[in-house]
Amino acid sequence: MSVSVKDVAARAGVSVGTVSNVMNWPEKVAEGTVRRVQEAIDELGFVRNDAARQLRAGRSRAIGLVILDVGNPFFTDLARGAEDKAAQAGLSLILGNSDEREEREATYLELFEEQRMHGVLISPFGDITARLRRLRARGIPAVLVDRTSSDPSFSSVSVDDVAGGSLAARHLIEQGRRRIAFVGGPMKIRQVTDRLQGARDAVARHPDVSLEVVETRALSVIEGRVAGAALLERRPEDRPDAVFAANDLVAMGMLQALNMHGELHVPGDVALIGYDDIDFASAAVVPMSSIRQPSALIGQTAVEILLEEAADPALGARHVVFQPELIVRESTTAR
Numbered sequence: 001m002s003v004s005v006k007d008v009a010a011r012a013g014v015s016v017g018t019v020s021n022v023m024n025w026p027e028k029v030a031e032g033t034v035r036r037v038q039e040a041i042d043e044l045g046f047v048r049n050d051a052a053r054q055l056r057a058g059r060s061r062a063i064g065l066v067i068l069d070v071g072n073p074f075f076t077d078l079a080r081g082a083e084d085k086a087a088q089a090g091l092s093l094i095l096g097n098s099d100e101r102e103e104r105e106a107t108y109l110e111l112f113e114e115q116r117m118h119g120v121l122i123s124p125f126g127d128i129t130a131r132l133r134r135l136r137a138r139g140i141p142a143v144l145v146d147r148t149s150s151d152p153s154f155s156s157v158s159v160d161d162v163a164g165g166s167l168a169a170r171h172l173i174e175q176g177r178r179r180i181a182f183v184g185g186p187m188k189i190r191q192v193t194d195r196l197q198g199a200r201d202a203v204a205r206h207p208d209v210s211l212e213v214v215e216t217r218a219l220s221v222i223e224g225r226v227a228g229a230a231l232l233e234r235r236p237e238d239r240p241d242a243v244f245a246a247n248d249l250v251a252m253g254m255l256q257a258l259n260m261h262g263e264l265h266v267p268g269d270v271a272l273i274g275y276d277d278i279d280f281a282s283a284a285v286v287p288m289s290s291i292r293q294p295s296a297l298i299g300q301t302a303v304e305i306l307l308e309e310a311a312d313p314a315l316g317a318r319h320v321v322f323q324p325e326l327i328v329r330e331s332t333t334a335r
Helices: 005-012 016-024 031-044 050-057 073-088 102-114 129-137 161-174 190-203 221-232 248-261 279-283 295-311
Strands: 062-067 092-097 119-122 142-145 156-159 179-184 210-215 242-245 271-273 290-292 319-322 325-327
Touching: 005 016, 005 031, 016 031, 062 073, 062 102, 062 295, 073 092, 073 295, 092 102, 102 119, 102 129, 119 295, 129 142, 142 295, 156 161, 156 295, 161 179, 161 190, 161 242, 161 271, 161 290, 161 325, 179 190, 179 221, 179 248, 190 210, 210 221, 221 248, 242 248, 248 271, 248 279, 295 319
Parallel strands: 062 092, 062 119, 119 142, 142 156, 156 319, 179 210, 179 242, 242 271
Antiparallel strands: 290 325
C-alpha cells in the first residue's frame, strides 16, 4: 500500500500543508519541523508523486531540449549553456537527441507535451510548425535554437549561417583557391542550406571560381571520411583545391581520409575549413580553420526568452541572431 502525504503528516505530528511546505519551500519552515517531517518521510519510505504535483501546478519544473546530434560538441556546449541558465531558475533540463530523424524528434515532442514541460527548446530537423502550435495551445512555450521558424510568432535564437557560409567561401577565395567543394547534408537541415547559400553568394562575385556540392547523408565524421575517399578517387584535374565542410565533424572526417592515404595534403593540395569551431578543430593533426558560433550563449539566451514567455504568454516573439566569426588556422593558410 502506498504511503500518502497524510501518513507523513500524521507520523510527524504536523499538518498536510506543513509537509507540503517542507517538500517545496523548506526555508519557510522551522528547522526542527523540517527534521521531524524528513524523519517521517524516511521511516515510511514516502516517495512524492511529481506527476500528480505537475497536474495540480499545470506544468513541470523541467525544460525539454531536442537537439540534432548529441555527438556534435556544438550541441553539447549549447545544452550546457541552457542547463546552467535553467538551473539558476530552479529548473531541470531534459535532453532529447533526435539524431537527425523526424520520428525520434516527434517522439520527444510528444513526451514533453505529455509531461507538461515548463517549456521546450528545439533545433528541428524538419518543419515542426504544427507541433509547436499544438504545444502553445497546451500552454507550453517553445523557442527554436540554432534556427528560425517559418512561423515568426515563435521565438528563436540562431546564428546568421548565410553570413557564415559567405565568410568561409570568401576566405578560401582570398587564399587563392578557385575550385571549391561544399560538403555536407542532408539538405533538409536548414543550417546546411543556409551555409551553402552563403558560399554561393560569395562565389557568384568571382567568375573564375567554381562551387560544387557534395551532399552527405549526415553531418558526421564517418560521412566526412566517405566524402574524402570519394575525392581521392577522382583524377587530379577533377579534384577541388578547397573544401568548405558544413560542420567540423565532416571536416575532421575528410582530414582523416586525406591523411590516411597521403595523396593529398592539407592545406598544400586542398584547403579545408569547417563550421562550429568545436574544441577538436584546434587540436586536429592539421589545426582546422572554422566558423565559430557562440554555442553556450545560444543555449543561455534561448532559456532566458523561454522563461519570459512562460511568465507572460502575451509577450511577442523575439528573434536573436548572432553573427559568426572566422577563425583562421593552418588548414587553409599555407600552400
